[in-house]
Each structure stands twice: as structure tokens, then as C-alpha cells.
Amino acid sequence: MTETSSANTAQRTLVLVKPDGVRRNLSGEVLRRIEAKGYTLVAVELRTATRELLAGHYAEHEGKPFYEPLVEFMLSGPVLAAVVEGDRVIEGFRSLAGTTDPTTAAPGTIRGDFGRDWGLKVQQNLVHGSDSEESAAREIGLWFPHL
Numbered sequence: 001m002t003e004t005s006s007a008n009t010a011q012r013t014l015v016l017v018k019p020d021g022v023r024r025n026l027s028g029e030v031l032r033r034i035e036a037k038g039y040t041l042v043a044v045e046l047r048t049a050t051r052e053l054l055a056g057h058y059a060e061h062e063g064k065p066f067y068e069p070l071v072e073f074m075l076s077g078p079v080l081a082a083v084v085e086g087d088r089v090i091e092g093f094r095s096l097a098g099t100t101d102p103t104t105a106a107p108g109t110i111r112g113d114f115g116r117d118w119g120l121k122v123q124q125n126l127v128h129g130s131d132s133e134e135s136a137a138r139e140i141g142l143w144f145p146h147l
């Protein structure tokens with residue numbers, strides 16, 4: 001039998017509610033949407049990032065013009081870090097989150113529903129979700145080394 005798109009593929013992903021989301025009291029709303037979708041919370045922790053942690057987390061963006069402002073923003077307050085488990089959750093959470101720029105993210109997505117379009121930078125897009133199995137394994141290892 002060939003594999004179909006409904007084949008059960010358990011995955012884990014790293015989700016962050018970024019400092020803007022925590023400041024705007026949207027942590028619970030993000031977790032609610034994750035649970036409503038049927039995903040399982042494996043770990044949830046309010047954390048203050050460090051430069052070292054963010055250097056690892058955003059290594060692929062080092063040197064880009066938005067990198068330093070992004071790191072400063074991520075250090076501007078606590079983030080809610082979570083490991084989320086479920087069937088194809090990596091792609092599934094990114095679909096819950098919506099596209100990177102909240103200004104044009106689809107309604108019904110976290111960024112589309114709560115992103116603001118009055119001049120905030122793209123960096124303030126409320127959430128992060130790993131973009132591949134490799135990124136998920138690397139990011140979970142950085143944020144939750146004991147898992």
C-alpha cells in the first residue's frame with residue numbers, strides 16, 4: 001500500500017509565543033488553538049531568551065539586515081516556549097500561524113487574526129514554529145535540552 005497524506009506521522013515542533021504575543025496576553029489564545037487542533041503540549045515554559053540561545057535559534061538568519069533588530073526584539077521580554085506533538089504538526093502549526101508578514105496573513109490564522117497592519121515590523125509576528133524536521137530537532141535541543 002502506498003503512503004497517503006492521512007498516514008499518521010507523529011512529529012514534534014518548537015513553538016514560541018514571541019515577546020509581543022506574551023505582552024499582548026495572547027499566550028493562552030495560542031495554546032488554545034494548538035489544543036483545539038488536537039495537538040499535545042509536551043512542554044510549556046515562560047522563558048527569557050539569551051543572546052547565545054538566539055544565536056543558535058536564528059543561525060540561518062545571521063548577517064541578514066533584520067537579524068540584529070530581531071534578536072533585540074526577542075530579548076525585549078519573556079517568550080512562551082512550547083514543544084508540541086501531533087500528526088504532521090510541523091506543517092500544521094505553520095498553517096495555524098499563517099504567513100510570516102501579519103499584514104497579509106490569512107484571516108483565521110494567528111498572525112492574520114492578531115497581527116497589526118499599522119507599521120509594526122515583520123519581526124513582531126507573535127509566534128514562531130519550526131519549519132522542518134531538522135529545524136524542529138535542533139530548536140527543541142536548544143530550548144529544551146532535557147527532552
Ligand code: UDP
Nearest residue numbers: 066070099100121122123124125128129131
Ligand atoms: N523577520 C523579520 N524581517 C524579515 C523576515 C523575517 O524581522 O524580513 C523575522 C520574523 O520575526 C520571522 C523571523 O524573522 O518570524 C524568521 O524569519 P523566517 O523567514 O524564518 O519566518 P517564519 O518561519 O517565522 O515565518
